[in-house]
Amino acid sequence: MSNHHETLAQLFLDGEEEKAFEYVETLLIDHPQLYLFEDILTPAMYYIGELWEKNKITVADEHLATGICDFIISKLDTNLSEGVNSSKKQPKVMLFGVEEEQHYIGLKMAANTFRAEGWKVRYLGPNLRLEHSLSQLHKFKPDVIGISAALSYRLSTLKNIIHELAHLDWRPTLLIGGRMAKSYGLSDLESNQVIVIRDLKHLEEWLQEGVESIYNETS
Ligand code: B12
Structure with missing residues (x-):
């Protein structure tokens, strides 16, 4: 190896x-x-x-x-x-780490992966309180929201965020990543709107296969 x-x-x-x-x-x-x-x-x-x-x-x-x-x-x-060719219509993603979470390297890699696929990216970094993410979300109205959490005791914060964001009126897709997703699976959080992403290879697969509906809606 x-x-x-x-x-x-x-x-x-x-x-x-x-x-x-x-x-x-x-x-x-x-x-x-x-x-x-x-x-x-x-x-x-x-x-x-x-x-x-x-x-x-x-x-x-x-x-x-x-x-x-x-x-x-x-x-x-x-x-x-x-x-990146920005002339074609781009789908939008906003990414942030949950309140108090300091680990952000994986989140930043995810932002970079979206950019490489031609997405319009707003990367807000780690440790963002829900009220602040909401104000930016209402301005930007992303098709996808990427959320990162590393530490297991962030679970209740994460659940709360998912609950709030799932009710946004334009129904963005929520991607949950970070060490928690990798270590604990979090499959009980998944729904037709919420997808748990294990790692960047999984993200890449989703970007290739699962995203067609978003492209269709934005073109
Ligand atoms: C660097 C580091 C820190 C730095 C953080 C720097 C920073 N700003 O990012 C500092 C020193 C601040 C820090 C602090 C702490 N840390 Co720390 N830290 C690490 C370390 C060594 C590396 C983290 C990292 O960059 N990993 C690399 C990234 C690329 O990996 P990743 O986050 O898993 O991301 C991957 C996926 O999850 C995915 N991904 C991530 N986010 C997202 C988002 C989306 C949308 C998608 C699609 C994908 C995705 O992409 C990546 C590639 O697959 C880890 C060790 C480890 N095993 O990770 C410990 C580690 C995570 N830390 C740990 C701990 C305990 C802490 C502290 C609590 C320590 C303390 N007592 O203060 C604090 C908590 C701080 C806080 N409030 O959040 C523990 C957690 C243990 C646990 N049971 O959860 C670890 C595992 C170390 C250990 N072995 O004990 N830490």
Whole structure:
């Protein structure tokens, strides 16, 4: 098995952001961006989590690694927005992390994945209170709302958000992602309006197959 993620994690911990980006660019010669996100950057961050759990790195190291991972995702996003053809009618997605949730790297990758597929994206970051997300939602009226939650004790907040957003009058599709979706499945939250997304490969599948009705409505 490749240990690209460990090499990359070490570059993060050494604070080598330019070298880390060069490493990523080399991987992108032979692999799609989805592979980079799902199979390299995500395992690199999980590996950072293991080192942290074992007390081999400090919280400051973890923050440094997150900062460099974020830098890479942002840099890839800039390359992307230059290439996207915005002349055709685009479906819209808004993404945010639930109140008090600080973990946002996966959410940002999801935003980038939507952009790569030509969607109009509003990425609002983590830790957004429902009242604030609602004000932006009413302005933007997205076809899809992507919500992220990592920690298990966010479940009641998540349920509350789903309940509120499912009643929006234009009936957006709600995609639930994040570590909670990955670890706990959350299938009891699903309905014809709410879809739990395990990871970015699952998101990509949904973007390819499950999304036709949204494209039809916006064209
Ligand atoms: C970096 C990190 C932090 C950083 C967060 C930086 C940031 N701004 O994101 C800081 C230091 C702030 C932090 C804080 C905490 N953390 Co932390 N953290 C991590 C770490 C190491 C990496 C997180 C990460 O970036 N993962 C990489 C991303 C890409 O993975 P992901 O989120 O799972 O996303 C994937 C999917 O879920 C999906 N996805 C995610 N969101 C969305 C959204 C949509 C719409 C879609 C479609 C898909 C999608 O896409 C990704 C690719 O598949 C993890 C370890 C781990 N295993 O994840 C611990 C971890 C999540 N943290 C943990 C804990 C306990 C905490 C704290 C409670 C610690 C504390 N005592 O203060 C706090 C809580 C802060 C808070 N209020 O939210 C635990 C959680 C354990 C648990 N039982 O839930 C973990 C697992 C570490 C551990 N092994 O113990 N953390």
